Amino acid sequence: MIVAERKPIAELTSRLAPYRRILVVGCNTCVAVCSAGGAKEVAVTSALLRIALGREHPETRVDETCVERQCEVEMNAELAPSLGNYEVILSMACGVGVQTLAEQFNTAVVIPALNTKFMGRPEGLGEWSERCAGCGNCVLERYAGVCPITRCSKNLLNGPCGGSANGRCEVDPERLPCAWQLIYDRWVALGQLDRYLTNEPAKDWSSSLHGGPRRIQREDIR
Amino acid sequence: MKPYLVLGCDRSASRALADLCRTGYVLPDEVEYRTLPCSGSLDVLYILRAFEQGFERVLVLSCNDDACRSLDGSRRAAQRSARARTLLSEVGVNPRCVSFRQISPTMAADLCIWLDEFVQPLPAEAEPEKAE
Numbered sequence: 001m002i003v004a005e006r007k008p009i010a011e012l013t014s015r016l017a018p019y020r021r022i023l024v025v026g027c028n029t030c031v032a033v034c035s036a037g038g039a040k041e042v043a044v045t046s047a048l049l050r051i052a053l054g055r056e057h058p059e060t061r062v063d064e065t066c067v068e069r070q071c072e073v074e075m076n077a078e079l080a081p082s083l084g085n086y087e088v089i090l091s092m093a094c095g096v097g098v099q100t101l102a103e104q105f106n107t108a109v110v111i112p113a114l115n116t117k118f119m120g121r122p123e124g125l126g127e128w129s130e131r132c133a134g135c136g137n138c139v140l141e142r143y144a145g146v147c148p149i150t151r152c153s154k155n156l157l158n159g160p161c162g163g164s165a166n167g168r169c170e171v172d173p174e175r176l177p178c179a180w181q182l183i184y185d186r187w188v189a190l191g192q193l194d195r196y197l198t199n200e201p202a203k204d205w206s207s208s209l210h211g212g213p214r215r216i217q218r219e220d221i222r
Numbered sequence: 223m224k225p226y227l228v229l230g231c232d233r234s235a236s237r238a239l240a241d242l243c244r245t246g247y248v249l250p251d252e253v254e255y256r257t258l259p260c261s262g263s264l265d266v267l268y269i270l271r272a273f274e275q276g277f278e279r280v281l282v283l284s285c286n287d288d289a290c291r292s293l294d295g296s297r298r299a300a301q302r303s304a305r306a307r308t309l310l311s312e313v314g315v316n317p318r319c320v321s322f323r324q325i326s327p328t329m330a331a332d333l334c335i336w337l338d339e340f341v342q343p344l345p346a347e348a349e350p351e352k353a354e
Contacts, residue, residue, distance in 0.1 A: 009312040040267075044309065047270040052313035
């Protein structure tokens with residue numbers, strides 16, 4: 001899922017300072033699961049904004065709502081009738097949701113409330129880690145299911161480097177396991193340690209964002 | 223509007239308060255007391271909404287560790303009170319405006335002292351030391 005976190009309230013209040021009618025719009029999908037932009041976080045952020053903005057301008061109105069998926073125009077259609085009541089939309093979705101609202105309602109001011117961080121998974125309560133960089137050409141099969149692009153601090157496709165010690169990464173030994181130790185352990189568990197010796201050629205990054213904005217078209221379902 | 227809000231667990235704080243009131247104690251005029259069925263039901267939003275409504279300070283009273291009938295309620299109340307302090311400090315509210323204490327039904331005398339302290343003005347915050 002897409003993992004995000006809320007921007008500091010001071011940053012939001014400075015962006016929202018010129019406005020008196022604000023609609024906070026959450027998204028009930030990825031950012032709700034990572035406790036950044038679902039209904040609960042929308043309520044908390046709105047309460048904080050009312051306290052902060054209401055001090056100087058008690059007439060400031062901060063309303064809140066949530067859509068199921070802000071990245072889909074059909075789901076945002078329910079917002080249309082009420083948008084005339086607001087000067088600005090504070091979107092608590094990932095960057096995709098923010099852009100969808102801005103495109104869909106092109107006369108509305110849309111401000112992002114979240115910093116979109118990465119594609120990842122929950123590690124436990126209140127902790128998420130990156131697992132996929134969306135490189136567009138998945139090589140997980142060659143690395144025993146451990147992605148060296150996201151999990152190795154140096155993104156090494158042939159590793160490990162000299163900074164791996166006791167299974168930990170020199171960049172942050174407390175928090176980070178060495179991805180290449182994980183790959184080694186997996187090959188051992190799979191009984192395919194010989195694959196560890198395969199030298200990977202340089203990766204073609206043209207399928208990643210470096211190759212320009214990406215788009216998928218499926219004629220069969222259009 | 224009363225400026226001070228006490229959120230107390232039904233199993234401990236409310237019983238201690240009832241005990242205290244039987245001695246003739248009257249809750250200070252500026253304090254509103256609300257009972258929580260369990261302090262574990264406390265939500266960060268309860269505290270934020272209180273400040274939104276105009277309360278100036280909130281005191282959360284939860285059961286002692288290991289005395290919570292919901293097992294984890296006291297720990298959750300402590301966590302959420304701490305979270306509320308962090309969030310409120312983001313919008314310039316003194317985090318000491320949210321207090322958290324643990325209490326048992328037999329601690330009426332302690333509750334009396336805490337309520338007296340609760341309605342006293344907060345001590346001025348220490349000025350950060352200036353670098354030479």
